Amino acid sequence: MTLDWQRILELSRKESVQLLRDVRTRMLIFVAPVIQLLMFGYAVRTDIANTALYVVDRDRTAESRELVDAFLTTGYFTLVGASDRPGDLVGALDAGRAVVGLEIPADFTRAVQSAQPAAVQLLVDGAQSNTATVAQGYAALIVGAYARTHAPGGGVPGGLDLRVRAWFNPTLESRAYNVPGVIALLILLMCLTLTSLAVVREREFGTLDQLMVTPLQPREFLLGKTLPVALVAVVDLAIITLLAVTWFGIPFRAPFLVMVPASLLYILTGIALGLLISTLAQTQQEAFMTMFLFLLPSIILSGFFYPITSMPVVFQWLTLANPVRHYLTVVRAAFLRGEGLAGLWMDVAALGVIGVAMMATALWRLRRAAGSA
Amino acid sequence: MTFRRLWAVARKEATQLRRDPRSLALAFALPATLLVLFGYAISLDVRNIDLAVWDQSRSEASRRLVSSFTSSGYFRVVEHLEASADVTTALERGRALLVLTIPPEFEQRLARGDRVPVQILLDGSDANTATIARNYAQAIAGRFASRTGLLLEPRIRIWYNETLDSRNMIVPGLIAVIMSMIAAMLTALTIAREWERGTMEQLAATPVRRSEVVLGKLLPYVGIGVLDVIAAVAAGRLVFDVPLRGSMVLLAALSLIFLVAALSWGIFVSAALKSQLLATQAALLTTYLPALLLSGFIFSIAAMPLVLRLITLAVPARYFVTITRGIFLKDVGLAVLWPETLALVAFAVVAAGLALRSFRKQLA
Numbered sequence: 001m002t003l004d005w006q007r008i009l010e011l012s013r014k015e016s017v018q019l020l021r022d023v024r025t026r027m028l029i030f031v032a033p034v035i036q037l038l039m040f041g042y043a044v045r046t047d048i049a050n051t052a053l054y055v056v057d058r059d060r061t062a063e064s065r066e067l068v069d070a071f072l073t074t075g076y077f078t079l080v081g082a083s084d085r086p087g088d089l090v091g092a093l094d095a096g097r098a099v100v101g102l103e104i105p106a107d108f109t110r111a112v113q114s115a116q117p118a119a120v121q122l123l124v125d126g127a128q129s130n131t132a133t134v135a136q137g138y139a140a141l142i143v144g145a146y147a148r149t150h151a152p153g154g155g156v157p158g159g160l161d162l163r164v165r166a167w168f169n170p171t172l173e174s175r176a177y178n179v180p181g182v183i184a185l186l187i188l189l190m191c192l193t194l195t196s197l198a199v200v201r202e203r204e205f206g207t208l209d210q211l212m213v214t215p216l217q218p219r220e221f222l223l224g225k226t227l228p229v230a231l232v233a234v235v236d237l238a239i240i241t242l243l244a245v246t247w248f249g250i251p252f253r254a255p256f257l258v259m260v261p262a263s264l265l266y267i268l269t270g271i272a273l274g275l276l277i278s279t280l281a282q283t284q285q286e287a288f289m290t291m292f293l294f295l296l297p298s299i300i301l302s303g304f305f306y307p308i309t310s311m312p313v314v315f316q317w318l319t320l321a322n323p324v325r326h327y328l329t330v331v332r333a334a335f336l337r338g339e340g341l342a343g344l345w346m347d348v349a350a351l352g353v354i355g356v357a358m359m360a361t362a363l364w365r366l367r368r369a370a371g372s373a
Numbered sequence: 374m375t376f377r378r379l380w381a382v383a384r385k386e387a388t389q390l391r392r393d394p395r396s397l398a399l400a401f402a403l404p405a406t407l408l409v410l411f412g413y414a415i416s417l418d419v420r421n422i423d424l425a426v427w428d429q430s431r432s433e434a435s436r437r438l439v440s441s442f443t444s445s446g447y448f449r450v451v452e453h454l455e456a457s458a459d460v461t462t463a464l465e466r467g468r469a470l471l472v473l474t475i476p477p478e479f480e481q482r483l484a485r486g487d488r489v490p491v492q493i494l495l496d497g498s499d500a501n502t503a504t505i506a507r508n509y510a511q512a513i514a515g516r517f518a519s520r521t522g523l524l525l526e527p528r529i530r531i532w533y534n535e536t537l538d539s540r541n542m543i544v545p546g547l548i549a550v551i552m553s554m555i556a557a558m559l560t561a562l563t564i565a566r567e568w569e570r571g572t573m574e575q576l577a578a579t580p581v582r583r584s585e586v587v588l589g590k591l592l593p594y595v596g597i598g599v600l601d602v603i604a605a606v607a608a609g610r611l612v613f614d615v616p617l618r619g620s621m622v623l624l625a626a627l628s629l630i631f632l633v634a635a636l637s638w639g640i641f642v643s644a645a646l647k648s649q650l651l652a653t654q655a656a657l658l659t660t661y662l663p664a665l666l667l668s669g670f671i672f673s674i675a676a677m678p679l680v681l682r683l684i685t686l687a688v689p690a691r692y693f694v695t696i697t698r699g700i701f702l703k704d705v706g707l708a709v710l711w712p713e714t715l716a717l718v719a720f721a722v723v724a725a726g727l728a729l730r731s732f733r734k735q736l737a
Binding site: 022024025028032036039040042043044045048049050051052078091093094095096099121122123124125126127128129130131132133134136137138140141144189193197201204205281282283284285286288289290292293296297300301305306307310311312315 | 393395396399400402403406407410411413414502504505508509511512515516530531532533534535536537538539541542554558561562566569570646648649650651653654655657658662666667669671672673675676677678681684695698699702703705709710
């Protein structure tokens with residue numbers, strides 16, 4: 001049985017008109033991803049900056065102010081308040097106005113100058129555990145550096161001179177690592193939302209039955225639904241990739257030989273998943289909720305937020321079936337390291353397998369629906 | 374507004390919900406999925422970072438430095454290296470995330486009072502983990518150095534979440550995310566569906582008023598939302614052992630306000646867009662994603678640029694995350710949380726007002 005391309009194109013044309021005739025839908029398709037990339041590109045970062053610091057300085061000398069300045073000049077901390085009563089610090093931590101509290105004792109300067117042991121107290125709000133972990137490390141370093149330079153006799157020699165160097169990403173720029181993740185997420189969202197309602201809507205409106213009595217085959221029906229969305233997704237991907245490179249300055253070292261097939265397969269997979277959901281659901285509401293049921297694990301188990309190698313083994317296996325995981329591997333490797341097809345063919349192949357399997361299942365479901373209708 | 378008509382709309386909506394058992398099941402399956410994924414699959418604490426050591430000194434002092442890495446719990450030694458070529462392969466093959474190189478005569482130079490260079494090489498390709506590993510390493514080395522002859526000592530105390538267990542941070546925040554998601558999914562389609570199916574005209578022809586329709590549609594979903602909150606709080610407390618230190622009553626009251634705000638927003642989106650396709654997209658973009666990424670749930674708001682920090686002020690989930698963390702972990706009450714509470718009330722009023730207004734235009 002051969003495909004009738006004229007019929008497919010006819011359906012695609014109808015779908016495109018339906019998709020693009022409404023100005024609000026056009027905005028959602030082409031403007032929303034740009035805004036989202038800008039917002040989430042800035043939001044998703046794990047290094048800390050401007051952590052709220054509250055200071056209780058009971059010494060109030062040039063030396064204690066210098067220690068506070070040492071905190072502020074790093075850029076990791078921002079002063080949100082100062083007081084000489086410890087009670088105010090507790091209030092600031094309780095209310096979440098401050099994340100780190102620095103308490104300098106009254107005998108601070110005397111102790112430092114006369115080589116007496118002294119302690120500065122650091123209170124850290126552990127409710128934001130990731131910020132707290134990073135912040136306490138920085139705080140300990142800053143106090144240590146201060147102590148070394150201010151010890152009597154012009155600084156203590158000795159100690160460790162820690163030299164840290166990061167390979168593959170020397171500045172440890174997390175944006176270069178996270179923005180590709182945002183791109184993968186946005187493209188998946190676009191494919192899913194545009195297709196997961198596609199079949200069930202026709203069913204709710206009763207137009208599915210009308211289509212079933214035309215000579216249109218189920219395969220042609222799926223292809224006709226797929227093509228316009230795929231086109232939209234490709235355009236969106238091009239727009240936001242361009243934006244990532246020009247606005248965020250993410251290095252694009254990717255060879256097209258890898259990016260193009262991986263992206264096309266990823267889009268195909270997203271659309272196939274959407275269509276599959278659509279054939280499973282009875283109502284649009286149900287389709288929307290089922291979409292979420294797939295969307296949540298595919299984001300969380302993709303390595304976007306959290307490295308896959310640190311997950312429990314069972315979840316690591318599950319990620320193998322997750323197209324986002326494979327695409328993310330490709331995109332990150334291609335963006336950051338400029339890796340070629342040789343190192344990434346397995347992920348590209350996995351995308352192909354998952355995509356074809358899902359499309360086949362969607363087709364099977366649609367055939368059944370058509371048969372019973 | 375009569376209670377009888379309001380009740381009739383609510384009953385009709387509830388019946389419709391009941392007849393769609395699959396959607397109803399999903400309304401409970403989704404929060405459960407999120408809890409399992411966030412509770413079990415990921416924890417943001419980075420532990421057992423793979424560390425390779427090239428110890429050229431092999432002395433008591435160098436072993437002490439290495440053991441201060443391993444005893445912290447953040448690192449585990451996976452390999453002892455013998456030559457500089459091993460360093461490269463360990464990183465390139467991905468066998469270690471971090472290589473610690475201790476120079477020869479480490480102990481002697483330390484005793485002499487030299488500043489001894491210690492090198493740390495990191496695999497930066499996962500920038501998130503690498504940054505955290507780097508900070509741990511710096512903190513450990515800093516503490517090691519400060520024990521050797523410095524008098525000023527930083528005493529660090531962690532409050533509210535003493536073990537820095539990320540689950541204690543995630544689960545309270547997750548409740549806000551779950552509620553945003555449920556609210557968006559449940560109500561975003563209700564009115565758009567009536568328009569698409571043509572039943573809105575029928576509804577308009579009845580004496581039922583718009584406030585009765587909006588409230589009546591809201592009620593059954595508030596019921597589901599409340600059940601979801603209870604389930605999520607119970608799971609957090611019983612399954613994940615997150616301490617609930619504050620007032621349960623306050624948590625319930627503020628959750629209700631947040632729920633009304635989020636559900637009303639869904640109704641507004643639904644009534645304003647009149648299309649289920651558009652309403653789903655808009656609900657997703659205006660509630661779920663901001664709740665996940667712009668609420669401070671995982672990513673620190675303070676670290677965002679100014680424009681984005683201003684945008685987060687318009688994200689209700691941001692306030693609710695502060696509230697749930699405050700009540701769960703900090704045992705604070707309204708005396709501290711009143712600004713967030715006021716913000717939630719304002720959101721609820723505005724969203725309900727918008728829902729009513731957008732509805733009027735259509736019925737006219």
